[in-house]
Amino acid sequence: xxxxxxxxxxxxxxxxxxxxxxxxxxxxxxxxxxxxxxxxxxxxxxxxxxxxxxxxxxxxxxxxxxxxxxxxxxxxxxxxxxxxxxxxxxxxxxxxxxxxxxxxxxxxxxxxxxxxxxxxxxxxxxxxxxxxxxxxxxxxxxxxxxxxxxxxxxxxxxxxxxxxxxxxxxxxxxxxxxxxxxxxxxxxxxxxxxxxxxxxxxxxxxxxxxxxxxxxxxxxxxxxxxxxxxxxxxxxxxxxxxxxxxxxxxxxxxxxxxxxxxxxxxxxxxxxxxxxxxxxxxxxxxxxxxxxxxxxxxxxxxxxxxxxxxxxxxxxxxxxxxxxxxxxxxxxxxxxxxxxxxxxxxxxxxxxxxxxxxxxxxxxxxxxxxxxxxxxxxxxxxxxxxxxxxxxxxxxxxxxxxxxxxxxxxxxxxxxxxxxxxxxxxxxxxxxxxxxxxxxxxxxxxxxxxxxxxxxxxxxxxxxxxxxxxxxxxxxxxxxxxxxxxxxxxxxxxxxxxxxxxxxxxxxxxxxxxxxxxxxxxxxxxxxxxxxxxxxxxxxxxxxxxxxxxxxxxxxxxxxxxxxxxxxxxxxxxxxxxxxxxxxxxxxxxxxxxxxxxxxxxxxxxxxxxxxxxxxxxxxxxxxxxxxxxxxxxxxxxxxxxxxxxxxxxxxxxxxxxxxxxxxxxxxxxxxxxxxxxxxxxxxxxxxxxxxxxxxxxxxxxxxxxxxxxxxxxxxxxxxxxxxxxxxxxxxxxxxxxxxxxxxxxxxxxxxxxx
Ligand code: BGC
Numbered sequence: 001x002x003x004x005x006x007x008x009x010x011x012x013x014x015x016x017x018x019x020x021x022x023x024x025x026x027x028x029x030x031x032x033x034x035x036x037x038x039x040x041x042x043x044x045x046x047x048x049x050x051x052x053x054x055x056x057x058x059x060x061x062x063x064x065x066x067x068x069x070x071x072x073x074x075x076x077x078x079x080x081x082x083x084x085x086x087x088x089x090x091x092x093x094x095x096x097x098x099x100x101x102x103x104x105x106x107x108x109x110x111x112x113x114x115x116x117x118x119x120x121x122x123x124x125x126x127x128x129x130x131x132x133x134x135x136x137x138x139x140x141x142x143x144x145x146x147x148x149x150x151x152x153x154x155x156x157x158x159x160x161x162x163x164x165x166x167x168x169x170x171x172x173x174x175x176x177x178x179x180x181x182x183x184x185x186x187x188x189x190x191x192x193x194x195x196x197x198x199x200x201x202x203x204x205x206x207x208x209x210x211x212x213x214x215x216x217x218x219x220x221x222x223x224x225x226x227x228x229x230x231x232x233x234x235x236x237x238x239x240x241x242x243x244x245x246x247x248x249x250x251x252x253x254x255x256x257x258x259x260x261x262x263x264x265x266x267x268x269x270x271x272x273x274x275x276x277x278x279x280x281x282x283x284x285x286x287x288x289x290x291x292x293x294x295x296x297x298x299x300x301x302x303x304x305x306x307x308x309x310x311x312x313x314x315x316x317x318x319x320x321x322x323x324x325x326x327x328x329x330x331x332x333x334x335x336x337x338x339x340x341x342x343x344x345x346x347x348x349x350x351x352x353x354x355x356x357x358x359x360x361x362x363x364x365x366x367x368x369x370x371x372x373x374x375x376x377x378x379x380x381x382x383x384x385x386x387x388x389x390x391x392x393x394x395x396x397x398x399x400x401x402x403x404x405x406x407x408x409x410x411x412x413x414x415x416x417x418x419x420x421x422x423x424x425x426x427x428x429x430x431x432x433x434x435x436x437x438x439x440x441x442x443x444x445x446x447x448x449x450x451x452x453x454x455x456x457x458x459x460x461x462x463x464x465x466x467x468x469x470x471x472x473x474x475x476x477x478x479x480x481x482x483x484x485x486x487x488x489x490x491x492x493x494x495x496x497x498x499x500x501x502x503x504x505x506x507x508x509x510x511x512x513x514x515x516x517x518x519x520x521x522x523x524x525x526x527x528x529x530x531x532x533x534x535x536x537x538x539x540x541x542x543x544x545x546x547x548x549x550x551x552x553x554x555x556x557x558x559x560x561x562x563x564x565x566x567x568x569x570x571x572x573x574x575x576x577x578x579x580x581x582x583x584x585x586x587x588x589x590x591x592x593x594x595x596x597x598x599x600x601x602x603x604x605x606x607x608x609x610x611x612x613x614x615x616x617x618x619x620x621x622x623x624x625x626x627x628x629x630x631x632x633x634x635x636x637x638x639x640x641x642x643x644x645x646x647x648x649x650x651x652x653x654x655x656x657x658x659x660x661x662x663x664x665x666x667x668x669x670x671x672x673x674x675x676x677x678x679x680x681x682x683x684x685x686x687x688x689x690x691x692x693x694x695x696x697x698x699x700x701x702x703x704x705x706x707x708x709x710x711x712x713x714x715x716x717x718x719x720x721x722x723x724x725x726x727x728x729x730x731x732x733x734x735x736x737x738x739x740x741x742x743x744x745x746x747x748x749x750x751x752x753x754x755x
Contacts, residue, residue, distance in 0.1 A: 044240040045274035045357055053366070054356045057084055058349050066345075066352045067335050071298040071328040074104035078278075078297055078355070079325075087364055089355070091199070091278075091299070095155025095171055096121050096137075096564065097423070097431030098144045105302050116144050117379040118423040118433035120564035122157060123542055124390035126173035126586035127561065127638070129675040130699045131186040133386050138190020138198065140379045145196045146372025151362045152197040152243055154428075156187045158231040159247075161543065161587045162207040162619055163598035165605075167503070167510040170491075170542025170562055171429050174586035175620030176635065177227055178694045181234035188239035195369035197362045200235040202247030202280055204228055204262055205613075208605040210511050213283075215606060216250040219613035225722035225729075226617050233271055242275040242358045246295060248283045254293075257283040263294035276354040281428075287333040291343045296351040298330035375434045380566060387563035387570030389673070392583035393639040394539075397555040401536060402577025402641060403484055410452040411486065412478035413440050414528055415521075416461050417540045418488035422562050425493025427508025433565045439488045439538065442568025446576055454478040458528075459519040461492050463504075467520020472527050479532040486575065487528055488560070489521045491541025506542040506562070511605060515546040515593040522549045529553045536575060544589040547632060559585070577641060582673035582699070584638035584743065588620050591632045597623035621744045622690035634745035636677050636694070642668030642704065644742060646676075649749035651738045656716040656731055658753055662740050663709050666702035673701045674742060676710055680718050683735040683752070689721055692739055714738070719755060731755065 058066070061081060068079035073088055080088040093099040096119040101109040117140055119125075125137055138156075145153045157171040158180050166172075173180045184200065191198040205217040205228050219228070235241045244267065246257030256262055257279045267273045278297040284290045290298065302324070326332045337343045356365070363369040373379070393401065403411075418440040423433035437445065440455055447453060456475040460468055479485035491512075494503040503510050505518065516522065529535050529550055536556040539545050547557070558581075560571055573579040590596045598604040601615035601623070618626060621635035648663040660678055676699075679692035695718035700708055716731055723730040733755055741748040 045242065045361065050357065050360045050366070054353050054360070057086070057356060058352055060084055061352070063335060063338060063345060063348070066348050067331060069355055070296060070334070070348065070351045071330040072300055072325055074325075075102050075106050075302050077104070078299065085365065086356070086359070089151045089359065089364070090149060091152040091154055092145060092148070092150040093154045093428045093430075094141075094199070095153075095157045095429060097429075097433070098141065098148050098150060098153065099428070099430060100432040114148065115432045115434045116148070116375060117383055118431040118436060118565040119383050120386045120390055120567065121170045121429070121542070121562040122173045123170055123586060124561040124563050125187070125386055126179060126183050126390075127392055127559075127583040128386060128389035128699075129179070129584050129586075129697060130389055131182050133389060134183045134186025135190040135193075136382045137386060138187040139193055140190075140382050142191035142194025142196040142198075143372045144374050144379065145191070146194050146369055147374040148372070150196065151364055152199050152358075153191055154199050154201060154245065156184055156198065156235075157201050157429075158184050158235065159202055159206050160228055160231070160619060162613070163596055163604040164515050164544035164590065164593065165512045166207055167209040167505065167507050167512065168427075169587075170426065170506045173231075175588060176586065176694050177230035179586055179697070180231035181238070182697070184231055184235050185239040188235055188241045192240070192242065194372060195363045197242035197358055198239075199243035199245050199278065200232060200239070200241045201245035203232055203244050203267065203277070204247060204256055205251050206247035206249050206256070208511055208611065209509055210605050211609060212248040212509070214250075214609045216253055216610045217613065218252060218610065220616050221724045222722045223613055223616045223619075227619050229266070232267070236267065236271045236273045242361055244273065244275065244277050246277055246279050246283055248280050254289070255283065255285050258286060258289040258293040258295045260293040268294055274354065274357060276351075276358050284329045287329040287337060288342065290330055291334060291337065291347050295330070296354045298328050300328060383564045384566035384570055387567045388573060388579045390561065390583045391563060391570060391574050391581055392559040392585055392637070393574070393581040394559055394633050394637070395551070395554065395557040396639050400534060400556040401575060403536070403575055405447065405450060405576045408451050408483045410454070410482040411443065411447070411484050412475070412482040412532070413443055413453060413455045413486055413488070414458045414475045414479065414524070415488040416457050416459055417490055417492070418455065418486075419457070420461070420492065422493060423565065424497040426506060427503060429508070430497070436565045437568035439486075439560070439568045439571050442570070442572035443486070443575070445569055446572040446578070451483075454482060458487065458524045459489075459521050461495060461519060463495055465519045467523040472520075472524050475524060476527050476531040479528045479535060482532065484534040484536070485528055485532045486536045486538060487525055488538045488540055489517055489525060490539040490545055490560075491517075515544055515590070517545055526550045526553070538571060543587055544632075546592060548591055551632065559583070580641045580670050580672040581638065582640060582675070584636050584675045585633055586635070588624055588631045588635045589633040590624075591630070595624075595629050595631070617690060622693065625691035625744065631745075634743050636675070636743040637745065638675070638743070640668075640672045640674065642666055642670040642672040644672075644674040644702070646740060646742075646748040648709075649738075649740055649751050651751040651753050653753035653755060656719065656755055658714040658718075658738065658755075660696065660712045660714060660738055660740065661709060662749060663707055664700050664702065665707035666704055669704050671701070671703050673699050675699050676712075677741055677743065678712055678714070679739040679741075679744065680714065681737040681739060682719070682732065683737060685721070685732060685734070687721060687723075687732075692744070694744070
């Protein structure tokens with residue numbers, strides 16, 4: 001047994017680690033670790049034959065050549081060693097399309113073939129609750145990245161949606177670590193199935209934008225373990241992600257990108273991550289910390305932009321652009337530190353080893369990638385499918401939806417969001433879309449000449465813009481004359497998408513000021529609802545909106561997110577019933593911002609560059625449920641045009657796990673899909689625990705009248721909490737309630753078990 005374990009150990013641990021494994025004590029620890037779940041990451045990212053080749057390469061490198069590999073060589077590449085046939089790594093954003101070409105600087109290339117597939121954003125993907133679509137999404141990205149000559153795609157982005165205000169929520173997935181974990185694994189495997197590396201970001205606790213470069217995030221260990229880390233852990237241990245991006249913020253006083261606890265102790269130690277940890281662009285602040293605390297690759301801004309007036313570099317070079325990268329923390333200063341004995345060269349070797357490992361896996365050395373593909377019909381179909389499954393029907397009183405294509409002879413389409421293309425907005429996630437079907441175009445595509453379509457802009461997306469009475473009047477006139485009206489309102493990525501810094505609301509570097517729709521949209525919605533009660537309100541953007549001013553008057557409300565290049569078609573198909581909605585909210589929609597836990601118990605965005613996550617583990621529905629605060633729309637909520645019946649719940653409990661069986665029937669008249677959600681509640685915990693937590697789900701597709709028996713497993717971790725004193729996950733024996741339903745506030749079946 002020991003012999004077998006030893007030989008297995010040799011194949012999963014790098015040489016450098018083996019050195020430390022000599023004593024029996026370490027060996028025993030290593031074996032325990034090996035069989036405790038770390039082997040997955042190690043097996044894929046570690047291959048003995050490749051390691052030997054890597055050792056050979058490292059032995060041939062000079063210190064200068066090694067250091068050239070651990071920092072950027074242009075805006076999106078890192079250094080190679082031509083002499084040894086080691087190419088540069090080419091990266092690209094991410095996360096919902098391959099970004100346009102910059103060449104080696106930050107000036108967009110002219111005439112490049114870089115208009116690609118613009119996928120729905122992270123929220124939409126998460127709202128599908130369909131991990132298979134995560135894989136499909138990742139495969140499209142990987143394939144297009146490959147076609148475009150990229151090696152690493154800078155996605156997925158999986159930071160927890162802690163507050164509705166974070167400007168980058170639209171790129172992220174959810175407030176719930178379990179949902180994130182399930183979706184992220186598929187995404188990563190999809191990207192990497194194309195021979196490309198994914199890079200999960202931003203590690204960790206990067207949950208606000210305004211002060212992201214300076215803020216020091218303080219939270220309990222339990223919140224870190226139960227809420228903020230599980231998605232990353234799943235990305236590493238289950239998704240086998242090849243690269244991780246460190247975030248800008250500080251965590252407990254030390255920058256996250258070179259945070260000893262996050263990177264060395266947890267990511268590379270506990271989780272056994274064998275790939276590379278790259279910085280966010282410009283997130284390294286100290287050579288010594290970066291070298292010692294696990295940062296493998298420093299990426300960043302084109303220093304030419306920052307030092308455009310400087311003629312000489314500190315490193316004695318000239319102002320030649322390529323030399324500018326020698327100024328990076330992990331460039332000349334690193335060489336100096338090795339030379340003067342401050343750090344050991346072995347630290348650099350480990351970084352180079354990890355980078356080379358990723359290069360081998362990404363077929364940059366040693367093997368060739370199969371060709372990728374670009375802008376195929378299949379890719380566009382995937383974008384459509386994700387939008388169709390991710391759009392959420394929030395409200396449908398009196399079955400106003402779906403509209404009937406044959407009886408609606410005139411329709412008013414209202415709102416600038418109906419005609420706005422969004423692919424180029426939002427910051428680094430911008431995509432030059434091959435095309436983008438806006439909601440207005442989608443309705444036109446579907447209705448053709450069968451109905452008269454009148455468009456009214458309704459409001460204007462412009463800085464400091466208030467309600468425009470004339471525009472509202474035009475919208476009211478259009479709505480009152482039409483059989484039905486649809487308002488497309490909500491957020492935007494900013495004003496002029498051609499200008500890099502004209503960001504607002506849903507964008508990098510900014511947070512929203514509040515949860516209210518800007519540009520006087522509430523006034524518009526109220527006026528139109530009054531003019532025509534057959535008005536459908538479609539919210540667009542990256543998450544919760546305060547709808548309290550008019551929600552009681554609106555019969556039909558949809559959440560459309562930023563649904564990608566086929567989004568307009570998907571929305572129209574749902575509105576006219578060609579597609580039955582099946583999306584479920586991946587985050588709670590509070591009634592008011594004040595109800596949101598980060599605002600109520602914690603701080604957002606904090607003060608004087610410090611933010612305390614005082615709400616701890618009570619993020620999202622964990623807070624709303626436990627503190628009995630009624631949300632506007634609950635986590636997991638989403639309606640359908642058909643009806644699902646839940647029956648025959650049977651939970652079979654084992655020693656520390658359980659199997660859940662439930663029968664789901666489509667008792668309506670349309671085919672549809674239901675996301676069956678399983679939550680777990682500990683009945684009398686001795687420590688504070690949320691009212692309930694999502695621990696399993698599956699999306700079931702059913703024909704009218706059809707029923708299926710679903711079986712879901714709850715493993716030991718479904719019942720555990722993180723015990724800060726014991727520094728580990730613990731299952732406290734006792735009574736648990738297994739809760740099954742179609743939303744966190746729609747409990748349909750429960751059963752108590754004792755573990
Ligand atoms: C963002 C990253 C992005 C990088 C490169 C940074 O500002 O935070 O998400 O991948 O830029 O564009």
